[in-house]
Amino acid sequence: MPDVVVFEDPTGSGKPIELERFEVPSDLPDYEQRVGKIPEADPHYVDLGMLYRFAQLEKVRREAPSGFVPLHVAVRGHMGTGKDHDIEQFAARLGLPYYRIPLTGEVRDVTLIGSTKLHGDGKGGTESRWEDGDITRALRGPALINLSELNAAGAETLFALHGLLDRYAALDLPTGETVRLRSDVRIFGTMNPTDLRDYAGTQTLNKAFADRWVIWEKDFPPADRIEEMLRIRYRDLKAPYVEAIARLAVEVNESFRSRDTTTRVETPLSLRAVLDRIPTGLRIYAEDDDPLRRAWEEFVLPHIDPYDRDHYETVWSAVVRRGPAPPPFER
Numbered sequence: 001m002p003d004v005v006v007f008e009d010p011t012g013s014g015k016p017i018e019l020e021r022f023e024v025p026s027d028l029p030d031y032e033q034r035v036g037k038i039p040e041a042d043p044h045y046v047d048l049g050m051l052y053r054f055a056q057l058e059k060v061r062r063e064a065p066s067g068f069v070p071l072h073v074a075v076r077g078h079m080g081t082g083k084d085h086d087i088e089q090f091a092a093r094l095g096l097p098y099y100r101i102p103l104t105g106e107v108r109d110v111t112l113i114g115s116t117k118l119h120g121d122g123k124g125g126t127e128s129r130w131e132d133g134d135i136t137r138a139l140r141g142p143a144l145i146n147l148s149e150l151n152a153a154g155a156e157t158l159f160a161l162h163g164l165l166d167r168y169a170a171l172d173l174p175t176g177e178t179v180r181l182r183s184d185v186r187i188f189g190t191m192n193p194t195d196l197r198d199y200a201g202t203q204t205l206n207k208a209f210a211d212r213w214v215i216w217e218k219d220f221p222p223a224d225r226i227e228e229m230l231r232i233r234y235r236d237l238k239a240p241y242v243e244a245i246a247r248l249a250v251e252v253n254e255s256f257r258s259r260d261t262t263t264r265v266e267t268p269l270s271l272r273a274v275l276d277r278i279p280t281g282l283r284i285y286a287e288d289d290d291p292l293r294r295a296w297e298e299f300v301l302p303h304i305d306p307y308d309r310d311h312y313e314t315v316w317s318a319v320v321r322r323g324p325a326p327p328p329f330e331r
């Protein structure tokens with residue numbers, strides 16, 4: 001019996017989607033290593049809809065009469081909206097080995113594709129041997145490849161990937177070998193939007209490259225979903241705290257999107273701040289008069305540029321002014 005996973009529509013309107021999990025063939029030379037790269041399911045993960053959309057596309061792909069449809073999804077959203085996490089959790093659900101390959105400005109195509117290296121031949125001389133780069137290695141078996149920070153990559157790097165991403169669906173190595181896109185390989189990407197704010201080292205995506213992707217936007221989560229994430233992750237965090245943190249996040253991020261440059265904040269409140277840093281601050285300062293204020297001062301403000309602190313403080317005053325009564329946790 002094949003292993004089946006069910007994806008539920010978090011909005012409740014679409015039908016559940018059933019998909020068979022992938023299997024890693026046991027005769028692959030790197031079988032052990034590959035199986036070790038299948039991610040664990042995150043018990044605290046809340047699907048904001050992205051996982052279900054991925055599943056919709058996957059289902060259409062699998063049912064396509066022509067067999068192969070070269071559709072790759074790039075998720076575009078601001079920092080800390082949970083893009084990489086969604087893609088990783090999709091790999092976990094489908095049982096695919098997960099290869100996250102950041103395309104920073106420094107990464108060269110030899111790192112991604114491979115190069116010929118000199119090795120000792122055991123007889124005192126040397127011989128040259130081809131060594132797969134990160135992408136080539138991933139393509140040799142079932143894989144979900146996440147090319148993160150797509151718009152930070154240099155143009156040459158992207159050109160090297162053009163053929164892989166379109167109907168040609170293969171990578172030509174300098175050795176003459178052609179590595180084809182297997183039916184059990186999926187390619188995803190993530191990027192930050194460049195329209196609203198600058199992210200150092202990013203640029204607008206080259207149009208020919210962008211055309212090889214399905215681009216989906218990922219927005220900041222709304223208050224009720226942030227509350228849900230906090231409650232699932234911190235079961236004993238008291239409700240007034242959950243609500244205050246969610247409102248701070250929503251208001252800061254609303255201000256981040258504002259067109260008014262005189263009052264808007266320049267740094268969003270990421271899910272990392274909301275789910276990791278603030279609750280850590282609450283634990284540390286649980287005995288304080290105002291634990292939320294201390295957590296804000298010690299775990300949020302230091303991440304903000306000095307000229308931006310006033311804007312953050314304006315949001316604080318408007319939304320909280322004084323944090324909920326301590327202690328933050330039931331236990």
Ligand SMILES: Nc1ncnc2c1ncn2[C@@H]1O[C@H](COP(=O)(O)OP(=O)(O)OP(=O)(O)O)[C@@H](O)[C@H]1O
Pocket residue numbers: 044045046047048077078079080081082083084085086190192229271272275
């Ligand atoms: N849907 C979710 N449910 C629960 N936790 C989440 C979810 N999405 C993200 N997180 C948490 O938020 C953190 C940030 O997510 P992630 O690293 O995926 O963001 P990102 O959008 O890739 O950010 P960046 O653009 O900065 O790379 C993760 O460490 C994870 O713990």
Ligand SMILES: [Mg+2]
Pocket residue numbers: 083084148190
């Ligand atoms: Mg990321």
